[in-house]
Amino acid sequence: MESLIDLGGGFATALTPANLLMCFVGVFLGQLVGVLPGIGPSAAIALLLPLTFGGDPTGSLIMFAGIYYGAQYGGTITSVLISVPGESSTVMTSIDGYQMAIKGRAGPALGIAAIGSFIAGTIATLGLTLVAPALAEAALAFGPPEYFALVVLGLVALAAVSGRSVLRGVAAGVAGLLLATIGVDPQSGVSRFDFGMIWLLDGIEFIVLTVALFGVGEVLASCSSATARPVAEVKSALPTREDWRRSRMPILRGSFVGFLVGVLPGTGATIASFIAYIMEKKLSRHPEEFGKGAIEGVAGPEASNNAAAAGALVPMFALGVPGSGTTAIILGALIMFGLRPGPELFTQNSTLVWAVIASMYIGNVLLLIMNLPLAGLFARLLKVPYKWLYPPILAICLVGVFSQANSLEDCWLVVGFGALGWGMKRFDWPAAPMVLGLVLGPIFESSLRQSLTMSHGTAIIFFDRPIAAALMVAAALFLAVPLIAGMLASRARHASMGELP
Amino acid sequence: MKQKILTGDMAFAGGWTLLGLYWVVGSLDFPLWSGFAPDSGFLPLVYGALLLLLSGGVMISLLLADPDEEEREPLTKSMLVLGALVVVVASLGFIGFLLPVFAMMMFIYLYVERLPLLRSTIISALVTGCLALIFVHWLAVPLPLTPWDF
Amino acid sequence: MNISRRDFVLGASASACLISSGSGMLGSAFAQSAWAPTRDVELVIPFAAGGGSDLLARVVGKIIVEEKLIPQPLVLNNRPGGGGAVGLGYVAASRRKDPNTIILINGTTQITPILNPSARTLTEIQPIMNFMLDDFLLFVRGDSKYKTAQEMIDDIKSKPTKTFNFSTGGTTDVMAITVFSRALGKDINPVNFNSGGESLTALLGGHVDGTIGNPLEFMGQLASGKVRALGVFRDTRFSAMPDVPTMKEIGLSVPNFQMWRGIAVPKDVDPAAQAYWEGIMQKVAASPTMKKYIADNVATEAPIVGADFVAFLAAQEKLYRELLAKPA
Numbered sequence: 001m002e003s004l005i006d007l008g009g010g011f012a013t014a015l016t017p018a019n020l021l022m023c024f025v026g027v028f029l030g031q032l033v034g035v036l037p038g039i040g041p042s043a044a045i046a047l048l049l050p051l052t053f054g055g056d057p058t059g060s061l062i063m064f065a066g067i068y069y070g071a072q073y074g075g076t077i078t079s080v081l082i083s084v085p086g087e088s089s090t091v092m093t094s095i096d097g098y099q100m101a102i103k104g105r106a107g108p109a110l111g112i113a114a115i116g117s118f119i120a121g122t123i124a125t126l127g128l129t130l131v132a133p134a135l136a137e138a139a140l141a142f143g144p145p146e147y148f149a150l151v152v153l154g155l156v157a158l159a160a161v162s163g164r165s166v167l168r169g170v171a172a173g174v175a176g177l178l179l180a181t182i183g184v185d186p187q188s189g190v191s192r193f194d195f196g197m198i199w200l201l202d203g204i205e206f207i208v209l210t211v212a213l214f215g216v217g218e219v220l221a222s223c224s225s226a227t228a229r230p231v232a233e234v235k236s237a238l239p240t241r242e243d244w245r246r247s248r249m250p251i252l253r254g255s256f257v258g259f260l261v262g263v264l265p266g267t268g269a270t271i272a273s274f275i276a277y278i279m280e281k282k283l284s285r286h287p288e289e290f291g292k293g294a295i296e297g298v299a300g301p302e303a304s305n306n307a308a309a310a311g312a313l314v315p316m317f318a319l320g321v322p323g324s325g326t327t328a329i330i331l332g333a334l335i336m337f338g339l340r341p342g343p344e345l346f347t348q349n350s351t352l353v354w355a356v357i358a359s360m361y362i363g364n365v366l367l368l369i370m371n372l373p374l375a376g377l378f379a380r381l382l383k384v385p386y387k388w389l390y391p392p393i394l395a396i397c398l399v400g401v402f403s404q405a406n407s408l409e410d411c412w413l414v415v416g417f418g419a420l421g422w423g424m425k426r427f428d429w430p431a432a433p434m435v436l437g438l439v440l441g442p443i444f445e446s447s448l449r450q451s452l453t454m455s456h457g458t459a460i461i462f463f464d465r466p467i468a469a470a471l472m473v474a475a476a477l478f479l480a481v482p483l484i485a486g487m488l489a490s491r492a493r494h495a496s497m498g499e500l501p
Numbered sequence: 502m503k504q505k506i507l508t509g510d511m512a513f514a515g516g517w518t519l520l521g522l523y524w525v526v527g528s529l530d531f532p533l534w535s536g537f538a539p540d541s542g543f544l545p546l547v548y549g550a551l552l553l554l555l556s557g558g559v560m561i562s563l564l565l566a567d568p569d570e571e572e573r574e575p576l577t578k579s580m581l582v583l584g585a586l587v588v589v590v591a592s593l594g595f596i597g598f599l600l601p602v603f604a605m606m607m608f609i610y611l612y613v614e615r616l617p618l619l620r621s622t623i624i625s626a627l628v629t630g631c632l633a634l635i636f637v638h639w640l641a642v643p644l645p646l647t648p649w650d651f
Numbered sequence: 652m653n654i655s656r657r658d659f660v661l662g663a664s665a666s667a668c669l670i671s672s673g674s675g676m677l678g679s680a681f682a683q684s685a686w687a688p689t690r691d692v693e694l695v696i697p698f699a700a701g702g703g704s705d706l707l708a709r710v711v712g713k714i715i716v717e718e719k720l721i722p723q724p725l726v727l728n729n730r731p732g733g734g735g736a737v738g739l740g741y742v743a744a745s746r747r748k749d750p751n752t753i754i755l756i757n758g759t760t761q762i763t764p765i766l767n768p769s770a771r772t773l774t775e776i777q778p779i780m781n782f783m784l785d786d787f788l789l790f791v792r793g794d795s796k797y798k799t800a801q802e803m804i805d806d807i808k809s810k811p812t813k814t815f816n817f818s819t820g821g822t823t824d825v826m827a828i829t830v831f832s833r834a835l836g837k838d839i840n841p842v843n844f845n846s847g848g849e850s851l852t853a854l855l856g857g858h859v860d861g862t863i864g865n866p867l868e869f870m871g872q873l874a875s876g877k878v879r880a881l882g883v884f885r886d887t888r889f890s891a892m893p894d895v896p897t898m899k900e901i902g903l904s905v906p907n908f909q910m911w912r913g914i915a916v917p918k919d920v921d922p923a924a925q926a927y928w929e930g931i932m933q934k935v936a937a938s939p940t941m942k943k944y945i946a947d948n949v950a951t952e953a954p955i956v957g958a959d960f961v962a963f964l965a966a967q968e969k970l971y972r973e974l975l976a977k978p979a
Contacts, residue, residue, distance in 0.1 A: 039640060046700030047641075049709065143858035144842070167562060171517060171555035178524050178548040184734065185541045186845045189766040189822050191733075192541055193527055198740050198770055201733025201763075216586070223582050223613075224574040265852045319855065320871040322848040331848075332706055335867065335947060342871015387614045391606040392628040394586065399598065399632050403642040405699070405731055411590045419583055426574075427513045446845065449538040453842045454816055454858065457537035536813075537840075643728050 007129055010354030014362055019059050019355065026063035027363045030070020031370065035078055035086050037211050038400030041071040042326045049333055057337035058352050062359040064333060068326050069121055069309040069360065072269060073367045076113045076302055077378055080106055082393050084215035084400075089269035089305040091210050091435055092277040096290060096297030098218075103293050106382050108239040110375035112247050112295055113302040114368055115239070120255035120303035121364040124310030127259050128317070128357055133346065136318035139263045144450035145461045147266060149471035151444045154271070156475045157278040158433045168429045176437020177444065179204055186442070187449050199409040206270070208401055209438055212414045213431040215397045217421020219390045238376065239295075247299035250280050254303030261304075262311020266443065268324035269305040269312070274436055276304030310360060317353050319343055510563050517556035524549030581613050597645040603629045686923035688723040688751050695746075695754040697738020699731035703867070707782070707912055707944070708755040714938045720931050723751070735760035736770035743775040746917045750924035753779070754917075758910035761968060762822050765977050777920055778964055780932040781913035781955040783945045787827040788895070789882040790869055791861045792854055800881035800901050803861065804835060813840040818859040820850035826974045827863045827884065827908050834898075834905040854878065865910075866892075866949040884908050891949055909951065911967065913960065929957050 013019060033044045045064050052060035075087030080097035093113065100109040127135070142150075158173040182193045183203030194200040239247070254276040261272040280300040281290045290297050312323030320342035322328035334341045339349055346353055382389075401414045424431050455461035463469045524545050531542030585608050589601040603625050610621035636642045696708040712727055714720070730738035739760055746752040754776060764772040789800060797803040807815055819825045819841045832839045842859055844850045847868045854862045855877060866889070872878035873892070880895045885907055888897060898905040914932050916925060935941055936954045945952050955963050972978055 036635070036640075039636075043700050046705060049706070140852065140856035143853060143856050167555060167559055171552060171559060174548055174552045174555060175517060175520065178520070178545065178552055181524075181545045181548065184767065187843045188541050189762075190531070190541055191767045191769070192531060192545060193524070194767075194769065196769055198733050198736045201736055201767065201770065202731070220579045220583060221574075224576075224578045266849060315852075319852075319877075321852045321855065321868075322846075328846070328848055329700075332703070336706065338947060340871040340874060342873075343875040343877055344871065387616065388610075388624065391609040391625070394582070394609075395602045395606060395628055395632060398586075398589065398593075398602070399636050399642075399644065402593075402598075402644055403636050403640065406643055406729060407732070407737070408590070408594050411593060415583070415586045415590055418586070422579060422583075423513050427510050429513070442845075445544050446843075448544075450842050450844070452538035453536070453840060455537070456813075456840070641726075643726070 003129055006350060006354045007358055009351065010356075010358030011361075013058060013351060013355035014062065014358040018056075019062055019359065020362070022059040022063040023066050023359045023363050024366060026066020027070035027073075027367050027370070029063075030067035030072075031074040031367065033067065034071035034074020034076075036400055036403075037078060037084050037086050037215070037397065038207060038402070038404035040087055040207070040326075040404075041068045042329050043404075044071075045326065045329050045333070049329075049336065052333070057334075057339065058355050060333065060337070061330070061352065061356050062363075064330050065313070065356050065360060066363045068330070069306060069363065070367060072302075072306045072309050073114065073117050073371055075305075076117070077110065077374075078396075080109045080113070080298070081378060081381060082215070082389070083218045084393065084397060085207075085210050087269075087305075088206050088210060088439075089273050089308070090302075091214065091270070091432070092273045092301040093298055094214050095277075095432060096292075096294050099291065099293035100295065100298065101379075101382055104382075105293065105295075107376050107379035108243050108295065109298050110378060111239045111372060112243055112251075112299050114371035114375055115244075116247065116251040116254065116299045116303040117306040117371075118364050118368040119251050120258060120307040121310060121367075122361065123252075123255040124259040124262070124307035125357060125360045125364070128310055128314055128360070132314045132318045135263055136315045139265065139315060140319070141467060142264050142266075143465075144447045144454060145465050145468040146471065147264075147443055148447035148451050149462060149468040149475070150264075150267070151440050151447060153471050153475040153478065154274065154278075154436070154440050155444070156478045157275075158436060165428060165430070169433045172424070172429050172431065173433035173437040176434035176439075177441040178437075179209070179434075180438050180441025181445070186446060197409070199407060203442075204413065204438065205404060205410065206435070206438055207404055208410050208413050209417055210435055211397050211401055212417030213421035213424070213435065215393065216414055216418025217425055217431065219393055220418060220422035221425035222386070223390055238372070243295050246295055250276075250296045250300035251303040253279060253283075254300040255307045258304030258307030259311040262308030262323060263314045265315050265321055265323045269308040270439055272308035272311075273301035273305040274439070276300040316341065317345060317357075320345060508563070511560060514556050514559040514563060518553055518560065521549045521552030521554075521556060525553060578613055582609060585609060585613075599629055599633060599646050602632065686750065686921075686927045688721050690723060690751055692721060692723050692725045693746075693752045694725060694727050695738050695742055695752060696727060696729045697731065697735040697741075697754065697756075697760060698729070700729050703785075703948075704755055704757050704759075704912060705729065710940060710944045711755070711782075711914065711935055714935045714940050715931065717940075718934070718938060720934055733767070733770060734763035736763050736767070739771045739773075739776065742915075742917050743771045748919045749917055750920045750927075752917055753928060754915050755912070756915045757912040758785075758823055758967070758971075759821075761964065762826075762971055762975070765968075765972055765975055766822070773915070773964060773968075775918055776915045777918050777925060778913065778915045778960045779925065779928050779957070780936065781911050781953055781960050781963065782932075782936055782941065783912050783948070784909035784951040784953045785865050785867075785912070786889075786909055786949070786951060787824075787863050787884040788866050788869070788880050789831070789861065789863055789884070789898075790854065790878050790880055792857060793872075793876045793879055795861070795879065797861075797881065798879075800896070800898070800903075803881060804901070804903065807835055807837050807839070810837075812838045815839050815861065816842050816859040818850040818853040818862045819843050820845070820847035820862075820864055822975075823910050824850065824862070824864055826971065829974050830884070830905055830908045831863060834903050851878075870949060885951065889949060909953075911953065911955075911963070913955070925957070932956070 033039045044067050071087055075090035076093050078084045078086040079090040079094035080101050083094045083098040085091045085094050097109045158170055182200055184191045184201050191201050257276055258272040261267050280296045281287050312327050315321045315323040316327045322331050331341050398411055401410050451461050528542040528545035532540040533542045534540055585605045589605045592601045606625035610616045637644050694712055696705050698704050712725055715725055730741045742754045761773055764770040791797050817828055817839050825841050828839050828841050847864055850862055850864055851868050853859050869878055883895055883897045916928055
């Protein structure tokens with residue numbers, strides 16, 4: 001229980017007025033950049049870095065961590081209200097959260113997201129407190145073959161987010177993978193499918209595609225019926241007891257899965273939220289409600305992305321390796337402060353590490369206090385008729401996407417993919433698998449090529465390493481069980497039909 | 502039968518097929534395999550072929566399906582909004598962003614939605630001002646506000 | 652400057668703040684040349700916020716503002732994309748004659764056009780000054796059976812070619828491995844990762860036999876013994892690691908391989924402005940903040956100015972093309 005004593009010391013440091021203020025500023029800024037589509041926590045931290053040079057490293061790190069997990073709370077708000085994901089990790093929330101908002105249940109959706117985020121953030125911080133070093137060592141066992149098997153599992157699950165037409169869903173997923181090959185191939189350095197444009201060398205940014213498909217696409221698809229669309233009636237601002245009963249388990253499951261996925265270096269909050277959504281849909285007794293406003297589809301992913309944000313700090317603190325893009329920047333900040341990120345951080349700079357961990361408990365409470373009243377407030381925004389609402393949404397999408405890379409070309413992409421998203425809505429092609437394909441594509445390709453290079457060309461590497469093999473078997477089961485069940489069901493139907501005269 | 506081939510559904514699926522075809526052809530410019538592992542052309546070829554097959558499958562299923570009598574929403578409004586977006590992005594690089602964004606909102610409010618002038622003006626100005634304040638002023642995004650900002 | 656605005660962001664924007672602290676501090680750097688900035692100076696960073704080169708640019712910006720080196724405000728502008736190609740293209744195309752624009756350049760911006768002919772090359776801008784060289788070291792995992800570089804080299808030489816897997820974190824690491832394996836006369840099998848951090852993680856997990864990388868990410872690991880450094884690819888040992896020999900001391904004739912980082916201005920800027928920026932950048936390089944930054948990064952200080960820098964870059968270009976097997 002040594003860590004609990006250390007944590008006590010951490011609270012003593014984190015609760016000083018100066019650090020408390022930094023924590024508040026951090027979560028507030030995080031919440032703000034989370035709401036704005038385009039600008040994310042990594043950009044915010046990088047912009048703040050030079051201002052904190054020469055300052056107190058503890059306070060600065062408390063603030064950076066606050067920005068990181070605060071952004072996961074903020075991203076939810078636009079996802080639910082206007083279907084524009086504020087952060088890439090809140091894409092899944094915009095599926096069911098937005099449907100809930102249309103039905104006048106934006107308040108409960110935002111409320112359960114805030115509560116779920118709080119629970120998950122706290123559970124994950126507890127995990128960080130108690131098991132960080134051991135877990136970080138275990139995560140190192142994940143090499144390229146294991147990541148490949150994990151992505152295969154994710155791709156098999158594509159069908160689960162496909163809505164009612166599986167064929168189109170899988171096709172859209174493949175289209176996402178295909179778009180992921182645009183730009184410089186990180187393995188060989190040559191550029192592919194860039195159409196001779198240097199701004200495509202980095203490929204299509206994930207947030208550009210999501211803002212376009214979900215934000216602009218949704219506006220284009222629904223502006224025709226804007227006048228006829230009834231104003232959403234905001235029934236209750238807070239989740240009901242029934243909502244809470246249905247969300248309880250998804251929040252817990254999302255917390256654990258999100259934390260574990262977050263701990264793996266190279267996967268982050270976005271993938272964690274996908275996995276949580278798919279898992280909830282598979283486990284649900286009424287999977288047909290998913291995509292039409294199931295509260296589980298909000299609670300699970302929201303818990304998951306917050307837990308993943310805390311989980312990503314595990315390899316950073318325990319090993320000194322970045323667990324995600326944002327933690328890579330926080331690591332850079334540590335170096336700027338003259339600290340050496342590495343396994344000795346926990347022992348040599350224990351005051352700092354424990355103060356940051358303690359501040360995360362405090363920050364999550366602050367965010368809950370901030371977000372619960374905001375949920376009701378923001379939900380009222382939907383009382384504004386849609387015809388007044390959608391032109392500002394378009395303006396925010398454009399400006400937000402521009403600010404992501406200061407690139408006018410990205411604005412063109414948003415308009416182009418927005419038109420595509422409109423077409424996909426109109427002709428019933430699901431957009432979520434395409435986004436999933438774009439996220440998983442790069443990891444899929446690099447882990448495949450890394451694994452085969454490591455094994456000198458044999459595919460046995462995916463099956464003779466225990467974790468990889470287990471994930472591969474799980475993927476096979478995922479694929480086979482519904483097929484077999486379907487076959488059995490149809491045979492039973494045939495049999496019963498045969499009995500009829 | 503002929504009507505079925507000419508639906509938007511069919512054209513949309515056809516577009517995906519063409520995209521798959523483009524990727525298959527394009528992937529042949531790159532080496533498929535080198536040393537122990539696939540090279541740059543391999544996965545684009547696989548993805549392209551898969552997309553070709555799957556969207557082809559969608560087209561066939563559309564042919565075989567019963568004619569869909571579902572009433573589609575009219576196109577006019579969406580096309581107008583899309584057109585407005587294209588004009589806005591085209592002018593962003595030349596005259597800054599305040600004017601195009603304000604004009605887009607006014608166009609949609611007044612012409613597309615036929616809403617009252619005064620409220621439209623106030624809301625458009627307010628939203629544009631807030632965006633300028635948050636993104637350009639506070640977050641220092643180098644987005645030119647006006648023509649004389651260049 | 653108004654207080655409420657600054658309070659609100661607490662610097663949610665670095666540049667907004669740099670503007671406010673830079674304005675009004677007229678004078679100071681005038682004496683040395685006829686030209687001085689005529690409006691806001693734009694420092695273009697052709698990489699996303701947060702990376703190593705972005706940090707360097709922000710340190711340069713901080714020194715310029717805090718030491719009041721220029722009479723105008725400084726604005727930082729990240730133009731990320733395509734390994735520096737987008738930012739370079741932006742300066743080459745729309746800031747071609749503007750002496751109030753400066754841009755951060757590094758080895759990556761030189762390698763990108765070699766691999767992708769559509770990207771702009773460094774000949775389209777005017778290099779001003781190099782600040783530092785990033786070094787490369789040979790690393791193995793802490794519990795590796797190789798205690799010295801000699802043991803590893805002997806083992807590599809005795810096994811068939813491409814038996815050894817080394818992780819890499821980008822094209823520059825691959826080039827360093829090429830340099831190393833040429834000296835050995837035996838190919839090493841590079842497993843390519845997307846960043847130095849991922850490359851380190853693969854080494855820590857025992858998925859590869861060794862790696863060649865920049866020391867920055869590895870320093871914390873070295874201290875705890877999780878990772879062992881076997882050799883240095885430069886002429887002198889590091890003061891932070893006095894026990895680690897150079898490759899030449901081991902007896903392997905490896906040419907020096909280092910990655911540079913510096914500053915440039917647009918191509919058609921007139922000589923007076925070039926001289927002005929050379930003067931400013933020399934002051935930046937001499938600042939204790941810069942020296943501390945380079946030391947913290949375990950890199951080599953390498954102030955190379957003006958025509959020398961251009962000549963240095965030409966030599967590097969030749970070396971890179973040769974290593975990547977892409978002759979001009």
